[in-house]
Amino acid sequence: MSTRPAIPAALPDNPAAPKQKVYTYRAGGSLYRMTTTTKSGAGVSRYLRLYRVLSQALADGQFPPGEPLLSEPQLMQRYDISRSTVRRALAQLETEGRIERKRGSGTFARQQKRQAAASRDFSRILDDTAAARPAAATSRTIATRRLAAPSFLRDEQPGLGETVLLIRRIRYIGREPIVLESAYLPEEIGGGLTRRQFGTDSGGILKVLAAHGHESASMEREFAALEADPLAAESLDLAIGEPVFNVRTLARDRRQRILAYVDCLYRPDRYEAHAAIEISDAWRRRGRRERQN
Numbered sequence: 493m494s495t496r497p498a499i500p501a502a503l504p505d506n507p508a509a510p511k512q513k514v515y516t517y518r519a520g521g522s523l524y525r526m527t528t529t530t531k532s533g534a535g536v537s538r539y540l541r542l543y544r545v546l547s548q549a550l551a552d553g554q555f556p557p558g559e560p561l562l563s564e565p566q567l568m569q570r571y572d573i574s575r576s577t578v579r580r581a582l583a584q585l586e587t588e589g590r591i592e593r594k595r596g597s598g599t600f601a602r603q604q605k606r607q608a609a610a611s612r613d614f615s616r617i618l619d620d621t622a623a624a625r626p627a628a629a630t631s632r633t634i635a636t637r638r639l640a641a642p643s644f645l646r647d648e649q650p651g652l653g654e655t656v657l658l659i660r661r662i663r664y665i666g667r668e669p670i671v672l673e674s675a676y677l678p679e680e681i682g683g684g685l686t687r688r689q690f691g692t693d694s695g696g697i698l699k700v701l702a703a704h705g706h707e708s709a710s711m712e713r714e715f716a717a718l719e720a721d722p723l724a725a726e727s728l729d730l731a732i733g734e735p736v737f738n739v740r741t742l743a744r745d746r747r748q749r750i751l752a753y754v755d756c757l758y759r760p761d762r763y764e765a766h767a768a769i770e771i772s773d774a775w776r777r778r779g780r781r782e783r784q785n
Contacts, residue, residue: 538573540719540735543581550590555601561591563598587731628666634727635660638679645676649742651750657682659697662727665762672727672757673697681706681751697754698743706751708743715739724757735760 546561555561562570567578582599585591592600641656657677662669675697698708716738725732737758743751 538571539577539580539584540733542567542571542573542577543584546581546585547590550585550601557601557603559601561599561601584734629663631661631663633659633661638682641676645753649750649753651678652676652753653678653680655679661697663696668762669728670759670762672724674755676753676755677701678750697752698741701743701751706745708751709746710744710748712742713739718757720757728757728759730759737763 564578586593592602636659638657641652645652659675661673663671718736718738719733720730720736722732724736737760739756741754745751
């Protein structure tokens with residue numbers, strides 16, 4: 493008697509409340525403070541969540557080659573979603589060659605391709621604190637202009653001022669686009685900078701600012717999963733609606749002036765974020781005191 497492979501009974505669509513953590517770390521002889529805010533599941537559409545559930549089930553071998561997946565009506569009922577949502581998720585898997593859809597018969601798993609096991613370390617290339625960069629790292633500036641601060645920035649970060657300099661670049665490893673980077677600089681910071689100055693450095697915006705005397709002393713950082721809009725899709729060689737890894741950074745100097753608001757969209761198949769956190773003796777002592785109390 494065959495049983496249907498187990499897949500989650502509900503989509504992971506209940507974002508947890510934002511969680512904020514503050515880290516301090518040393519880089520280049522300086523002590524930095526970084527605040528991170530995590531919003532689990534924010535900004536990801538239902539079709540992408542269904543796509544990920546089915547994609548993981550296929551990757552785990554829950555559906556062997558030739559095994560039928562749940563039918564469209566079954567997926568609609570199980571996850572309380574529309575037929576168009578189901579079909580959009582299945583179409584993405586079919587485009588990737590991971591399933592076969594037979595009219596009148598159903599949807600069937602295909603032989604899954606193995607991903608290359610070779611690991612590529614991009615940390616020295618994409619890290620703004622790195623002192624040197626391999627020649628493989630390049631960037632292309634696609635927009636530089638002064639404009640009125642967008643409403644979302646005026647509301648959330650009034651310290652940026654009424655006018656900002658927008659710098660938008662695509663950063664590459666070899667010929668592969670890795671990240672679409674959009675930076676908004678206050679007029680007092682960006683006023684003396686030119687497009688050429690940003691176009692000659694393959695590093696991140698914050699590294700370029702540091703080279704011109706504007707060093708970051710603290711950073712607040714948010715992470716999210718989003719869908720690629722038309723600009724991101726064209727810049728990163730993706731289809732519209734494919735997932736991208738979003739990192740938003742607010743950098744301040746030692747006087748707590750805003751240096752830049754940087755919005756980065758990474759290709760998740762070409763980028764991984766790693767963090768090494770050293771816990772100081774003071775934090776250990778504090779933890780022991782809390783446990784004792």
